[in-house]
Amino acid sequence: MSAALSLDAIRNQAAGLNFRNQAFIGGRYVGAADGRTFDCISPVDGRVLTKIARCGKEDVDRAVKAARVAFDDGRWSGLAPAQRKRTMLRFAERIEANATELALLETLDMGKPIGDSTRIDVPATVNVIRWYAEAIDKVYDEVAPTAGNVVAMIRREPMGVVAAIVPWNFPMIMAAWKIGPALATGNSLIVKPAEQSSLTAIRLAELALEAGIPEGVFQVVPGFGPEAGEALGRHMDVDGIAFTGSGEVGKLLLRMSGESNMKRVALECGGKTPHIVLADTHDLDAAATAAAWGIFFNQGEVCNAGSRLLVERSIKDQLLEKVIEVGRSMKFGDPLDPATQMGAIVDQDQLEKVLSYIGLGSEEGAKLLLGGQRARADSGGFYIEPTIFDGVENRMRIAQEEIFGPVLSVLTFDDLEEAVKIGNDTIYGLAAAIWTRDINKAMTAAKKLRAGSVWVNCFDGGDITTPFGGYKQSGFGRDKSLHALDKYSELKTIWIELH
Ligand code: NAI
Ligand code: MG
Numbered sequence: 001m002s003a004a005l006s007l008d009a010i011r012n013q014a015a016g017l018n019f020r021n022q023a024f025i026g027g028r029y030v031g032a033a034d035g036r037t038f039d040c041i042s043p044v045d046g047r048v049l050t051k052i053a054r055c056g057k058e059d060v061d062r063a064v065k066a067a068r069v070a071f072d073d074g075r076w077s078g079l080a081p082a083q084r085k086r087t088m089l090r091f092a093e094r095i096e097a098n099a100t101e102l103a104l105l106e107t108l109d110m111g112k113p114i115g116d117s118t119r120i121d122v123p124a125t126v127n128v129i130r131w132y133a134e135a136i137d138k139v140y141d142e143v144a145p146t147a148g149n150v151v152a153m154i155r156r157e158p159m160g161v162v163a164a165i166v167p168w169n170f171p172m173i174m175a176a177w178k179i180g181p182a183l184a185t186g187n188s189l190i191v192k193p194a195e196q197s198s199l200t201a202i203r204l205a206e207l208a209l210e211a212g213i214p215e216g217v218f219q220v221v222p223g224f225g226p227e228a229g230e231a232l233g234r235h236m237d238v239d240g241i242a243f244t245g246s247g248e249v250g251k252l253l254l255r256m257s258g259e260s261n262m263k264r265v266a267l268e269c270g271g272k273t274p275h276i277v278l279a280d281t282h283d284l285d286a287a288a289t290a291a292a293w294g295i296f297f298n299q300g301e302v303c304n305a306g307s308r309l310l311v312e313r314s315i316k317d318q319l320l321e322k323v324i325e326v327g328r329s330m331k332f333g334d335p336l337d338p339a340t341q342m343g344a345i346v347d348q349d350q351l352e353k354v355l356s357y358i359g360l361g362s363e364e365g366a367k368l369l370l371g372g373q374r375a376r377a378d379s380g381g382f383y384i385e386p387t388i389f390d391g392v393e394n395r396m397r398i399a400q401e402e403i404f405g406p407v408l409s410v411l412t413f414d415d416l417e418e419a420v421k422i423g424n425d426t427i428y429g430l431a432a433a434i435w436t437r438d439i440n441k442a443m444t445a446a447k448k449l450r451a452g453s454v455w456v457n458c459f460d461g462g463d464i465t466t467p468f469g470g471y472k473q474s475g476f477g478r479d480k481s482l483h484a485l486d487k488y489s490e491l492k493t494i495w496i497e498l499h
Contacts, residue, residue, distance in 0.1 A: 007336060017104060023053045025063045025219050033056070033058040040052045043382045044381045045380040057227075068160075078186075089134075091129055095126050095207055102200055102203065107336060111345060113335050115340065116297075128173070131465075155491070155494060156490075157490050160188070166178065171201065175200075183218065233252070233257070240265070241266070271305075272308060272401070273433070294433070299343060306459055312419070332386065364398060366390065371385030399411065402428070429474050432455070433459045435456075467484065
């Protein structure tokens, strides 16, 4: 695996890559109908890696038609779940067999450390596909408790043609959270990767075909949100959209659904996770490490990043000192270096957005304790130092708005009630965490925090067995676990009277 290699060896591997850069429609790679492309820029060094097909309405139409034909003739939707399972297991194997290449593509395309791509993104993707494959022939439909002259079946049926519009922070994992349950339940799926990170999705399409997923069932239309994305959102023959990204686009998709065919929409739209540390915490070092990694992992480009650290006043200085120490010691640098723990910001736009929030934090009166600068500019890539603001008040914009970068806001509270109040005082409700040795306080907070996931004495815990998604403006619908099957299914009642 790449992580064991030297930086030079990894650079050599990267130089030898052959980038697939077209749409995948009807079982083959094709350019955009109008021949347009866009530059695929690596945030590692600002270099153009390749030019990618810039799909628009016509390409989306072709993909939807192929998906519909495949869905209607039952080549996938009509298979026994055990047959879909076997094919999806082969798909997982194909991904695993190409792990090194996929990890490199992910890192070059969006700037995360190669160690993360290798140890987290690729294995998680394989695991998700495998888990839904293994699950789907063990899920039963229902028979209702009716009178004796009636048989009422409640059947889960695939929705039809489903589109997944995915973001750039975990391009493969976010796609896999949708690919797994959507394909397992028998849908035809069209993936629209983020324009910042199309390479792995494009490559996955070919691996799916090699595994035996029939043509038209798994397709990829790369391109821009307002073009390929909107064409899917407004399409009259797309039955459902699963989206992860900004709240702004989530709301647009709801509107597009209302203005078109009332397609089902499921949204995961980010957060402003409160990471609460009480003075009675059993292990302040562990809490400090979790607080630092909770915001600096993946350069802070994480929907559930612990971007607000809420500390009980009496231990603030002590904890903060440790958090700063962990932040300082993180290996920050070239994403291709296997030792790197924090890499590049995805693109110039995101770099500027994060820097402008850092400027805003100082203007709003918060105190910059660590970082705050662009770094490694001579590389041509986009890097920001791990950044910590103390003295943040929850009304400040840096405490309220999703920055999606390595910027931690530190706030203080005096008791649990105040911590929960501040924790909930945001439009978001994706996740929350609390450190305490008191089970009563932990459970009280866990119940009162309006968030889809609450972590106690840890941060970002969970695996594929547990659902993930948000309250409030973090969206609705859940990824992961068997609950995700609901997003890609319709329930049908068949009521039979016996005479
Ligand atoms: P975005 O919401 O614009 O992009 C996410 C996906 O939606 C991409 O595939 C994009 O092409 C697509 N999209 C964009 N406009 C669309 C439209 N009009 N119709 C249909 N699809 C559309 O997010 P962006 O601009 O990349 O990042 C902006 C901010 O959004 C970030 O700074 C961060 O705060 C948040 N974000 C949250 C994510 C999460 O995991 N919840 C992931 C990515 C971004
Ligand atoms: Mg956008």
